[in-house]
Amino acid sequence: MKRLIFLLAALLSACALTPPAAQGPLGAGEIASAHAARAALALGLSTQTDVRKALGEAIVVDFESGYEVWVYRERPVKKAERPPLELVLLFDPSGMLANARVR
């Protein structure tokens, strides 16, 4: 019995100390760090192709005017103190990055 209790205690300790298993690959519109992603982009220089290559597929909201808003979000973390950051990118009708914000 003592041996069983010791084994259970050891298992529980291991659970508390081991970091959560790594989550799967990032999905469409997900990024690891919004600030790091923003730092890698340049207004007036980065194109849609550049951004897709660097960050992967975005959530795209495109308008008749030719402007597009691309949204990336950090993956939600359980019991996080704040909602995941979002990186919002604005492309002008020529496909050039015109504005960006992290929120």
Next chain:
Amino acid sequence: MHRSLTAFIAAALCGAHFHAAAADEEAVTVSALRNPVDKSYRRMLSGAELFAQRRGELAPAAALRFKLLPRRPGTRLDDIELELVGDSFATPLPVAHDGTFELPADAAALKERASVRPNRRAGSMTWRAEVRTPGLPADVRRLGDLRLECEVGMRAGLISNYRPVLFRWLDERLADSPEYCRRAVPRYLFFADRALWSVTLVAGTRREVLSVDLLYGGASRDPDWKADLPYCDCEVLMDRAFFLPLGDRSWPDDALVHFEYMDDTP
């Protein structure tokens, strides 16, 4: 709003008689004999009455106008004509260059259950109330004004969304009251003057950029937003559309709503 209209509203709309008549009028507006783009004068007047009641609390210095907005691609409003139409009369209503107009006090219109009728096809345009405190910069609105704008718009029956699914329609009917605007983040669509890049709430030193989820009708959270577009009166205004946390009273009525636009230089 003119004092004469306020006095007229007070005289005309007091008592249960009005409420019973308003219910009748709602039944009339779905008749096939009426052009669905029409709005009920009586119901719009009821919105103006609500403005008069709630103005002191939410927007003491503001004025009320109503506004016409395009809904379908290619709809021009610069030469629009608007009339107050009853059974025995049709009175032109002047429309300003910005698409706004004032609702006049008109006893005959009330008696004849008149309509406010633009010379545009059904479904080509939509309507909103506009509550503005004077003296603010062009890219700034006051939150209390917008709270009242929502309440007046709901009471006046200005929202023109048509959805194909019964339960969505039912939900919309349930939402069709000023109380809806006191929800934390009601799905009441406001429209900025130009295509929006960001919306920021400011109260004293507190400053908060709204999530992109509250812009563009929530399109960034809805993969099917384009399929729903024909049923939304935001159809050609998506890039100008935003929601606000109207029911979050931690933001005072004097909080300011700052807009940045897509064509601004960063």
